[in-house]
Amino acid sequence: MLTKRIIPCLDVKDGRVVKGVSFVNLRDAGDPVHIAQVYDREGADELCFLDITASHEKRDTILDVVIRTAEQVFMPLTVGGGIRTIEDIRRLLEAGADKVSINTAAVEHPDFVKAAANRFGSQCIVVAIDAKRATTCEGGEPGWEVFTHGGRNSTGLDAVEWGKRMKDYGAGEILLTSMDQDGRQDGYDLALTAAISESVSIPVIASGGAGTLQHLYEAFHVGKADAVLAASIFHYQTFSIGQAKSYLAQQGIPVRPGTVPVSIS
Amino acid sequence: MIAIIDYGMGNLRSVQKGFECVGHDAVVTRDLLVIDQASHVVLPGVGAFGDCMDNLARFELMDVIYRSIASGKPFLGICLGYQLLFSESEEFGCHQGLGILAGKVKAIPRPSDDGATSFKIPHMGWNTIQVNTVAPPLRGIASDSYVYFVHSYYVEPTDCALVSTQTDYGISFASSVWKDNVFATQWHPEKSQAVGLQVLKNFGDWQ
Numbered sequence: 193m194l195t196k197r198i199i200p201c202l203d204v205k206d207g208r209v210v211k212g213v214s215f216v217n218l219r220d221a222g223d224p225v226h227i228a229q230v231y232d233r234e235g236a237d238e239l240c241f242l243d244i245t246a247s248h249e250k251r252d253t254i255l256d257v258v259i260r261t262a263e264q265v266f267m268p269l270t271v272g273g274g275i276r277t278i279e280d281i282r283r284l285l286e287a288g289a290d291k292v293s294i295n296t297a298a299v300e301h302p303d304f305v306k307a308a309a310n311r312f313g314s315q316c317i318v319v320a321i322d323a324k325r326a327t328t329c330e331g332g333e334p335g336w337e338v339f340t341h342g343g344r345n346s347t348g349l350d351a352v353e354w355g356k357r358m359k360d361y362g363a364g365e366i367l368l369t370s371m372d373q374d375g376r377q378d379g380y381d382l383a384l385t386a387a388i389s390e391s392v393s394i395p396v397i398a399s400g401g402a403g404t405l406q407h408l409y410e411a412f413h414v415g416k417a418d419a420v421l422a423a424s425i426f427h428y429q430t431f432s433i434g435q436a437k438s439y440l441a442q443q444g445i446p447v448r449p450g451t452v453p454v455s456i457s
Numbered sequence: 458m459i460a461i462i463d464y465g466m467g468n469l470r471s472v473q474k475g476f477e478c479v480g481h482d483a484v485v486t487r488d489l490l491v492i493d494q495a496s497h498v499v500l501p502g503v504g505a506f507g508d509c510m511d512n513l514a515r516f517e518l519m520d521v522i523y524r525s526i527a528s529g530k531p532f533l534g535i536c537l538g539y540q541l542l543f544s545e546s547e548e549f550g551c552h553q554g555l556g557i558l559a560g561k562v563k564a565i566p567r568p569s570d571d572g573a574t575s576f577k578i579p580h581m582g583w584n585t586i587q588v589n590t591v592a593p594p595l596r597g598i599a600s601d602s603y604v605y606f607v608h609s610y611y612v613e614p615t616d617c618a619l620v621s622t623q624t625d626y627g628i629s630f631a632s633s634v635w636k637d638n639v640f641a642t643q644w645h646p647e648k649s650q651a652v653g654l655q656v657l658k659n660f661g662d663w664q
Contacts, residue, residue, distance in 0.1 A: 193585065193625065194626055195582060195583045195584065195603070197583070235650075237583055262471055263478075266471065266474075266647060266648060266649070266650050266654060267648055267649075267650055268605060268607075285467065285468050286470065287470070288468060288471055288474070289468065290471070312467075312503075312504060313504035313505060315581070315607045315608070316467075316503065364581070365581065393577060394577055395577045395581050395582070418577055418582070448583040448603045
């Protein structure tokens with residue numbers, strides 16, 4: 193049976209992890225590659241790097257991080273943040289990324305998603321949607337509006353309609369972040385997650401708001417998510433990936449068991 | 458030396474690093490001489506079936522694939538590199554494959570197109586394999602091991618005896634096949650952590 197995925201996400205700036213990761217016994221807690229190795233050992237199902245490097249000159253630092261990660265870690269890696277051109281995607285995939293996540297560029301140029309999916313295949317094109325609760329979307333119905341630039345810029349787009357359109361444009365997956373819940377650690381926006389997940393035939397990754405293991409369960413059970421993305425609860429070792437998987441398995445969610453280190457014979 | 462055929466499709470670096478991680482030398486190449494001299498050959502690939510066949514033709518790589526397989530050296534197809542070995546695909550119209558194995562590549566059925574379905578497309582994530590025949594690269598791999606999938610089409614081999622592992626996703630499909638010196642997987646060994654690395658190790662050890 194296909195299992196639900198747990199995806200730890202690291203914010204990377206100038207090639208270093210930001211948003212204090214507090215692993216004990218880690219040689220270099222600021223190095224994304226070291227943290228990726230820890231998550232690999234714990235049985236994470238995929239990894240996500242969000243590149244928040246602001247300066248143009250330092251944008252290549254993420255490529256070095258991806259190259260070094262791909263040498264050590266053999267699970268799928270998604271990279272997002274600042275991807276605007278076909279060439280950006282090509283360089284990330286060549287460095288060893290498996291998928292790229294496109295956000296602002298998709299809103300500004302929806303055809304970019306189409307071109308990227310045609311060139312590289314839908315399987316590696318993730319469209320990231322940052323959504324906020326709104327009551328004034330298209331026709332006055334309560335719903336969610338798409339935002340860009342980390343939640344600063346409104347777009348007037350209805351998140352559910354946008355999700356459907358991106359699927360039609362060739363997105364292989366949707367990374368859905370609730371800007372209302374992000375960073376609050378009091379649970380995912382379950383209504384938003386379910387609304388999108390039930391409207392598109394591609395997988396949906398829920399993001400924004402995980403604080404407890406029950407929140408992960410709710411994202412799957414109520415939100416109908418195919419995967420969950422989480423940062424803080426894993427970075428601060430509130431819970432390990434293994435604990436999260438044991439808990440979810442007890443609740444009847446199909447998950448791949450946390451990895452016990454295996455030696456290759 | 459293992460030659461990983463580079464025809465401009467997908468993340469080949471992970472395949473190479475996977476082999477290196479388990480002690481096998483591997484090179485990413487489209488140099489015919491290198492592929493001919495390699496002890497093992499890998500055909501990886503992600504993307505669209507038609508584009509991949511076009512690229513194999515454009516880089517004049519089809520003959521060297523036929524030669525490699527005919528020579529009897531171990532050959533590994535991964536994901537689209539698995540699908541390409543078959544006769545034809547219905548992805549975006551009908552496309553001819555390499556025709557090394559008899560069978561068709563078909564779309565995973567969608568229960569409904571309005572989204573309210575338990576089987577999302579692509580089939581993306583970790584699923585289990587049921588081992589039918591222990592191909593040499595599968596030595597030590599138990600049934601119900603988890604491997605990583607990402608695909609929207611599946612292979613239906615004409616000869617069921619080729620099916621080495623099966624996987625369920627609404628339908629039961631051939632997640633890997635084995636015939637003589639050819640082993641091919643729909644899943645990604647290079648993305649399947651310890652299980653996948655063991656398969657790469659076994660493949661490199663295969664004589």
